[in-house]
Amino acid sequence: MADKSSPLPELVRRTAAGDKIAFSALYQATSAKLFGVALRISGRREIAEEVLQEAFVAVWGRAKDYDPVRGSVMTWLVTIVRHCAIDQLRHQQSRPEGHSAPEELLSSFIAIGRTDMGAEMRALQRCLDELDPQPRQAVLLAYLYGLTRDEIAARLAVPVGTVKSSLWRSLERLQRCLGS
């Protein structure tokens, strides 16, 4: 019987085979984290609820596409949720209020001394810290809030071309810094 403690890859494998019990267990095990991510990007509960719904309907249909080569189940699920949330965001005219005060929010994400930080976050935080403030902000605005390059350019008051090149350079530096 599938339950919350079954390993996630097993639950995905069984979901792919049409096992609704496993699918339900997968939802129970991951939905709180994923709802948090959906809320972060959507900024509004009712939208985040729709996003979570869309994402899990997609997971049900695409579970057979999951392959461990695509990373852990959790990051695969997060990617699906983020993309659903971003699609929703593109359909809206206005941006969530939370997105308009990025500096404090962003710094709260990467604040040194947070006790809930794992080793991986500390490494990422250290590498983000090595970036110049503006490119760092660009990476975080894209990842945390799903902003487009145009929106990032407007937010940072720089040309879009600058955002494009600086995003890629920042990512390359992050990759090198994280040693992967």
Added chain:
Amino acid sequence: MKYDQPELGERLAAAYALGLMPARARRRFDRLLVRDATLAARVAGWTERLAPLDEMTASETPPTKVWRAIERRIGTTATPAPARRRRGGFFSWRGFAMAAIAVSAAIAIWIAHDPAPLQKLAGEIAEKVQLPRPAAPSAHNPADVGLSVMKLGVSERERPRWLRAALLLTANGTLSVTVEPPPAH
């Protein structure tokens, strides 16, 4: 476009992971990922690198209506008759399926232990559930002996649901138990 050029592959993977791809391009990329393991691994590299940012995001339990909506929607595509499926429907029939398997298996073990009354019992069960009397297994015909078909009436609030648990004990001692879900209404 040549996705196998390392730098282009890496850039696209990063754009995908960061969420910078326009929706249509991303869907094409999604299809590509299914068959291109190298590209999928590049994406995994980026999602794993950035994943700590999601771990830092506070979890929040979604309201139960979200799961109910998901259940309704996957029910619609997964089964032909979802309209009457009520909340928790597939949980309950599975629960009873497990019970039916257990009952069937218990009967089977009992019979396997002492095969002499097998024939008599099979006949009795067949009579009770109004099935054709199973043919006697013989040396010439070591066919499966259909032992029983149990119909378990599962009373839900509105109307009963039925389960069929069929038990097959073959002449060579192999046991098989099958359980069918309630028929679609």
